[in-house]
Amino acid sequence: MTIVQPGDTVALVAPASWAEPPAIDETVATLETWGLRVRVCGHVDDRHGFMAGTDADRLADLNAAIRDRDVRAIVALRGGCGSLRLVRELDVAALRADPKPLVGFSDITALHQVWTGVGVPSVHGAPVGDRADDVRKLLMGEPTAAxxxxxxxxxxxxxxxxxxxxxxxxxxxxxxxxxxxxxxxxxxxxxxxxxxxxxxxxxxxxxxxxxxxxxxxxxxxxxxxxxxxxxxxxxxxxxxxxxxxxxxxxxxxxxxxxxxxxxxxxxxxxxxxxxxxxxxxxxxxxxxxxxxxxxx
CATH class of the missing domain: 3.50.30.60 (LD-carboxypeptidase A C-terminal domain-like)
Incomplete structure (x- = not known):
């Protein structure tokens, strides 16, 4: 697995609950300040009950990001509920073939279990707020404090x-x-x-x-x-x-x-x-x- 570098593409996904537009904009802006290209997946602003679109659509976004070799990291917009619905149909073969980290926490824990099971590291955290730069350091291979x-x-x-x-x-x-x-x-x-x-x-x-x-x-x-x-x-x-x-x-x-x-x-x-x-x-x-x- 390669460390993320400025100029790389990261995919923004919503595998669980939906986020408000200002939260999406803030996440995109933060990632772009790191010199990353942000690919906002097609269903991040969908709404299906408490989830960000149907299971099929959320799964399609996540698997597309896993399979795309230009995407070097995957960032989940938020937790909430819905990630567990997707785990059985994730393309783990593609993730093994092209390892890339996942960023998120809370409900995203279900997806972290898949990443851990495949042997691909991930990041428990959020790329916004006062600790956002620590996420950047982790993704880019820079030292972080204990x-x-x-x-x-x-x-x-x-x-x-x-x-x-x-x-x-x-x-x-x-x-x-x-x-x-x-x-x-x-x-x-x-x-x-x-x-x-x-x-x-x-x-x-x-x-x-x-x-x-x-x-x-x-x-x-x-x-x-x-x-x-x-x-x-x-x-x-x-x-x-x-x-x-x-x-x-x-x-x-x-x-x-x-x-x-x-x-x-x-x-x-x-x-x-x-x-x-x-x-x-x-x-x-x-x-x-x-x-x-x-x-x-």
């Missing part, structure tokens, strides 16, 4: 001790669980990334983690990184918080946990590369990732 745990961030108390290294994989917890049996890659030897946004009570978190555990998905992960726990600060259900659920479920893995990371559903989340080697140091409170490259 992601540091923030002791005051809700959830940081989950951090344990120890170190682990391996490819970083994961994303939104709900989407990881939903991908089991559909698009879930083999995570043996990987460092797991989870971030959670509260759509329901603690039972949602428990069910998702239990599904990942019982399916064997997490059997051989070597470490866990925990990002934003949106909506859970101050939320208590029968004397338990989301931290109790996470300790109870993740604790059985017996691996180092690094929490309190500014990754996930934030206004300006720190982007991280998925599918490339990272070093989790719970003692130092850092997650250090190497640049985009094809995972082995």
């Amino acid at each position: 992601v540091r745990s923030e002791p005051k961030r809700y959830g940081a108390a989950l951090t344990t001790t120890g170190r682990a290294s391996g490819p970083l994989s994961g994303g939104n917890l709900e989407m990881l669980a939903r991908s089991v049996g559909v698009a879930g890659p083999n995570l043996a030897g990987h460092v797991l990334l989870v971030e959670i946004n509260r759509a329901a009570g603690l039972g949602m978190v428990d069910r998702a983690l239990t599904q990942l555990l019982l399916s064997g998905t997490l059997d051989d992960v070597v470490g866990v990184t925990v990002g934003e726990l949106l909506g859970f600060d101050g939320y208590v259900d029968r004397d338990w918080t989301v931290l109790d659920v996470l300790r109870d479920r993740l604790g059985v893995l017996g691996v180092p946990i690094l929490a309190g990371l500014p990754i996930g559903h934030l206004d300006d989340p720190v982007p991280v590369p998925l599918g490339v080697r990272c070093e989790l140091d719970a003692d130092a409170g850092t997650l250090t990732c190497s640049g985009l490259q094809r995972s082995q």
Whole structure:
């Protein structure tokens, strides 16, 4: 997989929910300031319920971007809902033949699972906001700083001790669980990334983690990184918080946990590369990732 360079073409797709026109314009403008040519796929401003057009149209845009050898990266406009509908019909053979990174997070986690399963790195993040330049650096192979745990961030108390290294994989917890049996890659030897946004009570978190555990998905992960726990600060259900659920479920893995990371559903989340080697140091409170490259 080649690193993206100024002058390259990137495809802007909407595989999940639709974005408002100002968001589309902002994303295009940002990518163009990086010296990239932006190809806005034909259905990004379609609307079909809560999705950006029909499944067939969203899939056609995404597969066209995967198959086009002029396209060197694919950028998802937003998450929302709908990505999981597409995973079974993605042209993975074309992606293997011409690896290119995908940028997005939240619902896009379902697609990240496909990229990870194929062995092609991707970027968990968004190319807009104060952290946009970090996405540019990742795509263009420039060094990025280690992601540091923030002791005051809700959830940081989950951090344990120890170190682990391996490819970083994961994303939104709900989407990881939903991908089991559909698009879930083999995570043996990987460092797991989870971030959670509260759509329901603690039972949602428990069910998702239990599904990942019982399916064997997490059997051989070597470490866990925990990002934003949106909506859970101050939320208590029968004397338990989301931290109790996470300790109870993740604790059985017996691996180092690094929490309190500014990754996930934030206004300006720190982007991280998925599918490339990272070093989790719970003692130092850092997650250090190497640049985009094809995972082995």
